[in-house]
Amino acid sequence: MEELxxxxxxxxxxxxxxxxxxxxxxxxxxxxxxxxVMELExxxxxxxxxxxxxxxxxxxxxxxxxxxxxxxKLVESLEEICDAASGIADVVMKNVEPHPVIKMSIRDSxxxxxxATVIEGSDLADKTLxxxxxxxxxxxxxxxxxxxxxxxxxxDEETSVLVGDTLIVRGPRDGEEFFKDLASxxxxxx
Amino acid sequence: xxxxxxxDKVPRTVRDILTEMKDTSEVIVDLAYAALVFDSQxxxxxxxxxxxxxxxxxxxxxxxxxxSARTKRDAEQLAGLLQVASAAEAISNAAGDxxxxxxxxxxxxxxxxxxxxxxxxxxxxxxxxxxxxxxNRTIGEMGVESETGMRIIALKRGKRxxxxxxxxxxxxxxxxxxxxxxxxxxxxxxxFASGDRLWPQYxxxxxx
Numbered sequence: 270m271e272e273l274x275x276x277x278x279x280x281x282x283x284x285x286x287x288x289x290x291x292x293x294x295x296x297x298x299x300x301x302x303x304x305x306v307m308e309l310e311x312x313x314x315x316x317x318x319x320x321x322x323x324x325x326x327x328x329x330x331x332x333x334x335x336x337x338x339x340x341x342k343l344v345e346s347l348e349e350i351c352d353a354a355s356g357i358a359d360v361v362m363k364n365v366e367p368h369p370v371i372k373m374s375i376r377d378s379x380x381x382x383x384x385a386t387v388i389e390g391s392d393l394a395d396k397t398l399x400x401x402x403x404x405x406x407x408x409x410x411x412x413x414x415x416x417x418x419x420x421x422x423x424x425d426e427e428t429s430v431l432v433g434d435t436l437i438v439r440g441p442r443d444g445e446e447f448f449k450d451l452a453s454x455x456x457x458x459x
Numbered sequence: 460x461x462x463x464x465x466x467d468k469v470p471r472t473v474r475d476i477l478t479e480m481k482d483t484s485e486v487i488v489d490l491a492y493a494a495l496v497f498d499s500q501x502x503x504x505x506x507x508x509x510x511x512x513x514x515x516x517x518x519x520x521x522x523x524x525x526x527s528a529r530t531k532r533d534a535e536q537l538a539g540l541l542q543v544a545s546a547a548e549a550i551s552n553a554a555g556d557x558x559x560x561x562x563x564x565x566x567x568x569x570x571x572x573x574x575x576x577x578x579x580x581x582x583x584x585x586x587x588x589x590x591x592x593x594x595n596r597t598i599g600e601m602g603v604e605s606e607t608g609m610r611i612i613a614l615k616r617g618k619r620x621x622x623x624x625x626x627x628x629x630x631x632x633x634x635x636x637x638x639x640x641x642x643x644x645x646x647x648x649x650x651f652a653s654g655d656r657l658w659p660q661y662x663x664x665x666x667x
Binding site: 270274277278281282285288291292295335336338339342343345346347349350352353354356357359360363365366367368370371373374375377378379380399402404405406407408409410425440441443444447459 | 546
């Protein structure tokens, strides 16, 4: 994959992370997470501009206008999703408690958000996300990890989970209980 | 989500409308990427259908929200709620724009499926083998997503597509499943769908 496509993919993956983080910030009325969405929005803005410029530059050298056009259109749509995510997170930044119905809707949704703290003895502790295969085991995808006062946003497969980490996850409602039991050591990985 | 009878009615409460809008804003993006990956005009049409539905939902939730405001604080909170609804609708518009790229000849966008194959969560397809014990069981009773991490975003049975299939949808041999998730999850699901492994059984939980 060329550099430009890699950047495009980065915008796509980040747009999804931003939507998940935005809903998480609303559900927990958490300004730290909302702030991260705002910062990611600036990051994807810059990436978008650089992708569009690069696409034009490439078209000027290889003459492939259609490819440049499709790239520019696609990244524009991805950026719209990022904008929408920051629009969601912005609700948290206002000095008004989010409407209780918003939380209910997020919890009612097919894709819900949950959180649990990993205690000593849990199968999730001292393993990378790839080793525990949490996503394929429980359907829950880790959006952020709170470690002490700091957050790790959008962890990857190589990220280790430590005792005391609070995981914020996104996934199906029927995966939530198993995820929580895994974190508390009540259930074991298969 | 389909187009079955009665399902196109707008939910009665703000809560239910917002839930549907949130759900739709998520599945519509997956469907848009799937339309690009599989170069599918049918999936693109579903995306456009959902996009129009979101317009209707947004209009309705605005009216209901306005009618329910009694105090200044209500109005402030409802303004935030409508901001979320608008964002969900904006995501759907973006998904609609993404499938519009299918208008251009596929030789002008050959990199689209390739780049989507490298995403963190990928969209793939598989066919349910006759010998798989997923056959004749519902998506909900198996808990496909919680068991494998793979979400079924669409399925094709014969010539008919079903989008965002319901938990009570009973799978049939030969169903083509379009799924979203990690590589690892896909391998797990494929082992069940091919019949190489049996769907896990869990002891029935004791009451309480």
